[in-house]
Amino acid sequence: MANLKEVKERINSVVSTQQITKAMKMVAAAKLRRAQDKITQMRPYSQKLTTILNNVSAASEGQADIVFAEKREVKHVLVVAVTSDKGLCGAFNTNVLKAASHAIANDFAGLNVTVLPLGKKAYEFFKKRKQNVIADYYQVFSDVSFDNVKFAAEFAMNAFVDGTFDKVVLVYNQFKNVATQEVMTEQFLPMASEELENGAKKSETDYILEPSRAYIIEELVPTSLKIQFYKAILESNASEHGARMTAMDKATENAGELLKELRLMYNRTRQAAITNEILEIVAGANALGGK
Numbered sequence: 001m002a003n004l005k006e007v008k009e010r011i012n013s014v015v016s017t018q019q020i021t022k023a024m025k026m027v028a029a030a031k032l033r034r035a036q037d038k039i040t041q042m043r044p045y046s047q048k049l050t051t052i053l054n055n056v057s058a059a060s061e062g063q064a065d066i067v068f069a070e071k072r073e074v075k076h077v078l079v080v081a082v083t084s085d086k087g088l089c090g091a092f093n094t095n096v097l098k099a100a101s102h103a104i105a106n107d108f109a110g111l112n113v114t115v116l117p118l119g120k121k122a123y124e125f126f127k128k129r130k131q132n133v134i135a136d137y138y139q140v141f142s143d144v145s146f147d148n149v150k151f152a153a154e155f156a157m158n159a160f161v162d163g164t165f166d167k168v169v170l171v172y173n174q175f176k177n178v179a180t181q182e183v184m185t186e187q188f189l190p191m192a193s194e195e196l197e198n199g200a201k202k203s204e205t206d207y208i209l210e211p212s213r214a215y216i217i218e219e220l221v222p223t224s225l226k227i228q229f230y231k232a233i234l235e236s237n238a239s240e241h242g243a244r245m246t247a248m249d250k251a252t253e254n255a256g257e258l259l260k261e262l263r264l265m266y267n268r269t270r271q272a273a274i275t276n277e278i279l280e281i282v283a284g285a286n287a288l289g290g291k
Contacts, residue, residue, distance in 0.1 A: 007266045011261060014262060018255035025248035032178065032241035039175055039234040046163065046224075046231050053220045067161055068221055069191040077113045077276070078156060078165040079104060080188065081126070081217035082236040083119035085141050085205045092120040092173060092181065095273045100171045104131075118152060118233065144237050146230050153229035156221065160189040173239035179246050181239035188229065191221070221229075240245035 081100040083093045100122075104113050114132040117123040123138035137152040159165050168189040173181040208214060 004266065004269055007262060007269055011262045011266060014258050018252055019260070021251040021255060025245055025252060028241050028245035028248060031045065032245055035060075035234070035238040036175070037243050039231070039238045042227075042231050042234055046227050047191050049220070049227055053217070053224050066191065066217065066221055068157065068189055068225060071190050074111060074166045074264050075115070076106045076165045076167075078114050078116055078159060078168045079108075080116045080118060080168065080170045080172075080232075081122040081151075082157065083117070083121040083125075084171065084236075084240040085120040085139070087121070088247060089240055089244035090247040092240055093184065095121075095169055095181075095183045096173060097125050099185055102229070103169065103171065103185055116152065116156065128134065139238065140233065144233060146226075149233050150203045150226050150229045152235060153226045156188065157225055158227070164190075170229070170232050172236045173243075174235045175238040175242065178242045181243055184232075184235075188225070191225070202232050 003063055079100055081096060083096050087093065100115070104115075112132075114134060115122070116134045117128045117138045117142045120138060120141075123135060125135065126133050127135075134155075137155065140149055140152055156165075156168050160168055167187070170184070170186045170188045172184055172186075174184045176182055
């Protein structure tokens, strides 16, 4: 059985750890509130922008003339893996990295795959595995703003247009609630045709547009793609804070359970030490009395 000093040191260590996990949970909760507000405000805007784009292109030849919708033989693939810069958030990063690795090994087997990591964890993971990595944008979470994120989106879009990549895929965590994040493997480019909200058919009304329909589509499509890319970053950011808050809450609970066990062990060890001292005193007294 461990001595009293060792048990006391372990208790103090667990108490210190519990204080840290409590503080980290509170910080994550505060950050989550802000991140959740951003993503809840972005979703309606993103959906409405897509609806407008579908309405405008409905009466035209669809996506035939949209350069970002060009479908060609897939030889070169860009996988955008969105993780976090920090750990201590449960399986948040692991799930994305597993999904990205699975897609590379199975869905894109035999193809030339390049990874665009967004987040330090993704960059370190794929760098260690000698994967082709574009390391220019992995620090995007140092400033989660549209002005900062759009540079990564523009890189992916320009690389698709000039033929460097034939397909661009996003792998990220979609925010459901504080305790639930769903890993999404989503095709970013070429653009996939989408139905309108609630599954409604595209409008057949011939609108008179000013400026021209072609000009509006030309302006709307890049903006819509950048918004879609930015939304994935916001989803991942909110998911990270939710995952960290949940992980720290569980860690705090586990520390509490461990403290109960250690205190019980401390009391047992202390009682055993007292009993041994009493036995030694009684044995000494008996020895003296026998003389």
